Amino acid sequence: MLLSVGRHPFFTGFGLETLSPVVEKGRLQVDRSGRTSVPGVYAAGDVNGRSMLAHTAYREAEVCVGQILGEDEEVNYETIPAVIYTDPEVASVGETALSAAEKGLEVEEHTISMRYSGRYLAEHEGGDGICKLVLAREDRRLLGVHLITEYASELIYGAGLMIDRKMTTEEMGKVIFPHPTMGEIIKEAVFNIE
Numbered sequence: 001m002l003l004s005v006g007r008h009p010f011f012t013g014f015g016l017e018t019l020s021p022v023v024e025k026g027r028l029q030v031d032r033s034g035r036t037s038v039p040g041v042y043a044a045g046d047v048n049g050r051s052m053l054a055h056t057a058y059r060e061a062e063v064c065v066g067q068i069l070g071e072d073e074e075v076n077y078e079t080i081p082a083v084i085y086t087d088p089e090v091a092s093v094g095e096t097a098l099s100a101a102e103k104g105l106e107v108e109e110h111t112i113s114m115r116y117s118g119r120y121l122a123e124h125e126g127g128d129g130i131c132k133l134v135l136a137r138e139d140r141r142l143l144g145v146h147l148i149t150e151y152a153s154e155l156i157y158g159a160g161l162m163i164d165r166k167m168t169t170e171e172m173g174k175v176i177f178p179h180p181t182m183g184e185i186i187k188e189a190v191f192n193i194e
Helices: 054-068 097-102 118-123 152-164 184-191
Strands: 082-084 089-094 107-113 130-136 142-149
Touching: 082 152, 089 152, 097 107, 097 142, 107 184, 118 184, 130 184, 142 152, 142 184, 152 184
Parallel strands: none
Antiparallel strands: 082 089, 089 142, 107 130, 130 142
């Protein structure tokens, strides 16, 4: 068993405290472009406590550097994937039904067995996994994807891209997935929506 608790941002001892940036609930407050409350001071990574993942920090750093160089960029925190590297892997991106409800969004969920993927079926005799889509009820725009399967970490970025592009089920149904692949499960899930 692995128990990992108590991570928190560390931002003292190197002079930042002399600038007095806004810190709230133990996190350095930044906007989506990495700007702190101190003009000209940007922050990326765990120090802002928004999404304490390496791939988030990489994107935040790119955005901060872009801002410093005069580009107008932001981090889209709604499309940052998360993965639990177990066997099978668990991956998610975007909204859950609960998080959507907290934002006042009306959604519908559609779950499909990974056994709808020919490749999964060929590689996992008797196994099962799931793919869940969270869609906006009004226009069936993709808001979230949640996977439990091998290769989930390799699939989830594509789902994040679809969410970022605000794709509907109609648009997702037109995406050409290579066959046979695990990624086809997203298209299968779309086809199985009544």
